[in-house]
Amino acid sequence: MRTIVGGFEEVCKNYKREINLFINEYDAEMMVGNLMKKKEHLPDFSCEYFIDNDNFLVGLFWSDGESKGKYQVLNGVCFKVGVTLCNTTDFKQRICDIVWIDSLSPDEFKEGWHSVIEDFDLTNNNWLADIFELRESWIPA
Numbered sequence: 001m002r003t004i005v006g007g008f009e010e011v012c013k014n015y016k017r018e019i020n021l022f023i024n025e026y027d028a029e030m031m032v033g034n035l036m037k038k039k040e041h042l043p044d045f046s047c048e049y050f051i052d053n054d055n056f057l058v059g060l061f062w063s064d065g066e067s068k069g070k071y072q073v074l075n076g077v078c079f080k081v082g083v084t085l086c087n088t089t090d091f092k093q094r095i096c097d098i099v100w101i102d103s104l105s106p107d108e109f110k111e112g113w114h115s116v117i118e119d120f121d122l123t124n125n126n127w128l129a130d131i132f133e134l135r136e137s138w139i140p141a
Helices: 008-023 025-041 065-081 089-099 106-119 126-133
Strands: 046-051 057-063
Touching: 008 057, 025 046, 025 057, 057 065, 065 089, 065 126, 089 106
Parallel strands: none
Antiparallel strands: 046 057
Protein backbone atom coordinates (compact mmCIF):
# COMPACT_ATOMS: atom_id res chain seq x y z
CA MET A 1 0.00 0.00 0.00
CA ARG A 2 2.85 2.36 0.82
CA THR A 3 4.12 2.26 -2.78
CA ILE A 4 0.68 2.83 -4.24
CA VAL A 5 -0.40 5.79 -2.15
CA GLY A 6 3.01 7.33 -1.50
CA GLY A 7 4.78 8.08 1.75
CA PHE A 8 2.48 6.56 4.36
CA GLU A 9 4.15 8.42 7.22
CA GLU A 10 3.67 11.75 5.43
CA VAL A 11 0.00 11.01 4.72
CA CYS A 12 -0.58 10.11 8.37
CA LYS A 13 1.35 13.13 9.63
CA ASN A 14 -0.70 15.49 7.45
CA TYR A 15 -3.94 13.77 8.37
CA LYS A 16 -3.13 13.94 12.08
CA ARG A 17 -2.50 17.67 11.75
CA GLU A 18 -5.80 18.16 9.94
CA ILE A 19 -7.70 16.12 12.55
CA ASN A 20 -6.16 18.16 15.37
CA LEU A 21 -7.08 21.43 13.67
CA PHE A 22 -10.62 20.25 13.02
CA ILE A 23 -11.56 18.64 16.32
CA ASN A 24 -9.21 20.46 18.69
CA GLU A 25 -7.90 18.70 21.78
CA TYR A 26 -11.11 18.50 23.79
CA ASP A 27 -13.12 16.80 21.04
CA ALA A 28 -10.79 13.83 20.57
CA GLU A 29 -12.70 11.82 23.19
CA MET A 30 -15.95 12.43 21.33
CA MET A 31 -14.49 11.27 18.03
CA VAL A 32 -12.89 8.16 19.54
CA GLY A 33 -16.14 7.37 21.37
CA ASN A 34 -18.15 7.58 18.15
CA LEU A 35 -15.69 5.38 16.27
CA MET A 36 -15.66 2.79 19.04
CA LYS A 37 -19.49 2.66 18.96
CA LYS A 38 -19.29 1.96 15.22
CA LYS A 39 -16.76 -0.79 15.90
CA GLU A 40 -19.18 -2.34 18.38
CA HIS A 41 -22.13 -2.38 15.99
CA LEU A 42 -20.67 -2.73 12.48
CA PRO A 43 -18.96 -6.03 11.71
CA ASP A 44 -16.80 -4.62 8.85
CA PHE A 45 -15.63 -1.60 10.81
CA SER A 46 -12.21 -1.48 12.50
CA CYS A 47 -10.92 1.20 14.83
CA GLU A 48 -7.81 1.55 16.98
CA TYR A 49 -6.45 4.57 18.81
CA PHE A 50 -3.39 5.42 20.89
CA ILE A 51 -2.89 8.00 23.63
CA ASP A 52 0.34 9.19 25.23
CA ASN A 53 1.17 9.51 28.94
CA ASP A 54 -0.53 12.91 29.05
CA ASN A 55 -3.75 11.39 27.68
CA PHE A 56 -3.37 13.08 24.29
CA LEU A 57 -4.55 11.28 21.18
CA VAL A 58 -1.40 10.39 19.23
CA GLY A 59 -2.71 7.80 16.80
CA LEU A 60 -6.04 6.94 15.23
CA PHE A 61 -6.94 4.38 12.59
CA TRP A 62 -10.30 3.35 11.25
CA SER A 63 -11.47 1.41 8.26
CA ASP A 64 -14.78 0.16 6.97
CA GLY A 65 -15.57 -2.68 4.58
CA GLU A 66 -15.35 -0.41 1.53
CA SER A 67 -11.87 0.85 2.46
CA LYS A 68 -10.69 -2.68 3.15
CA GLY A 69 -11.99 -3.74 -0.26
CA LYS A 70 -10.21 -0.86 -1.98
CA TYR A 71 -6.99 -1.71 -0.17
CA GLN A 72 -7.22 -5.36 -1.23
CA VAL A 73 -7.84 -4.36 -4.85
CA LEU A 74 -4.92 -1.93 -4.93
CA ASN A 75 -2.69 -4.47 -3.20
CA GLY A 76 -3.68 -7.05 -5.82
CA VAL A 77 -3.01 -4.64 -8.67
CA CYS A 78 0.72 -4.64 -7.92
CA PHE A 79 0.88 -8.42 -8.13
CA LYS A 80 -1.24 -8.59 -11.26
CA VAL A 81 0.35 -5.81 -13.34
CA GLY A 82 3.90 -6.21 -12.12
CA VAL A 83 5.99 -4.23 -9.67
CA THR A 84 7.70 -2.15 -12.37
CA LEU A 85 4.45 -0.74 -13.73
CA CYS A 86 2.91 -0.46 -10.27
CA ASN A 87 5.85 1.66 -9.08
CA THR A 88 5.63 4.21 -11.89
CA THR A 89 4.39 7.55 -10.62
CA ASP A 90 1.92 8.05 -13.48
CA PHE A 91 0.27 4.64 -13.01
CA LYS A 92 0.10 4.98 -9.22
CA GLN A 93 -1.40 8.44 -9.41
CA ARG A 94 -3.99 7.54 -12.01
CA ILE A 95 -5.15 4.30 -10.36
CA CYS A 96 -5.33 5.97 -6.94
CA ASP A 97 -7.27 8.89 -8.40
CA ILE A 98 -9.88 6.43 -9.60
CA VAL A 99 -10.07 4.11 -6.60
CA TRP A 100 -9.68 6.53 -3.66
CA ILE A 101 -11.86 9.41 -4.90
CA ASP A 102 -15.33 8.81 -3.46
CA SER A 103 -16.93 11.65 -5.39
CA LEU A 104 -16.71 9.91 -8.78
CA SER A 105 -19.97 8.96 -10.41
CA PRO A 106 -20.27 5.41 -11.76
CA ASP A 107 -19.74 6.71 -15.30
CA GLU A 108 -16.65 8.71 -14.27
CA PHE A 109 -15.24 5.63 -12.54
CA LYS A 110 -15.84 3.45 -15.60
CA GLU A 111 -14.31 6.04 -17.91
CA GLY A 112 -11.25 6.49 -15.69
CA TRP A 113 -10.77 2.76 -15.18
CA HIS A 114 -10.98 2.00 -18.90
CA SER A 115 -8.64 4.88 -19.68
CA VAL A 116 -5.96 3.49 -17.33
CA ILE A 117 -6.44 -0.04 -18.67
CA GLU A 118 -6.03 1.13 -22.26
CA ASP A 119 -3.23 3.64 -21.66
CA PHE A 120 -1.09 1.06 -19.87
CA ASP A 121 -1.90 -1.76 -22.30
CA LEU A 122 -3.71 -3.90 -19.72
CA THR A 123 -6.76 -4.83 -21.82
CA ASN A 124 -5.75 -8.52 -21.81
CA ASN A 125 -5.36 -8.70 -18.03
CA ASN A 126 -8.13 -11.08 -16.92
CA TRP A 127 -7.75 -10.25 -13.22
CA LEU A 128 -8.35 -6.54 -13.85
CA ALA A 129 -11.37 -7.38 -16.02
CA ASP A 130 -12.75 -9.63 -13.28
CA ILE A 131 -12.16 -7.11 -10.49
CA PHE A 132 -13.87 -4.44 -12.59
CA GLU A 133 -16.93 -6.66 -12.94
CA LEU A 134 -16.97 -7.10 -9.13
CA ARG A 135 -16.58 -3.33 -8.51
CA GLU A 136 -19.89 -3.00 -6.68
CA SER A 137 -18.41 -5.06 -3.83
CA TRP A 138 -15.42 -2.73 -3.31
CA ILE A 139 -16.28 0.74 -4.60
CA PRO A 140 -19.49 2.81 -4.45
CA ALA A 141 -19.25 3.91 -8.09
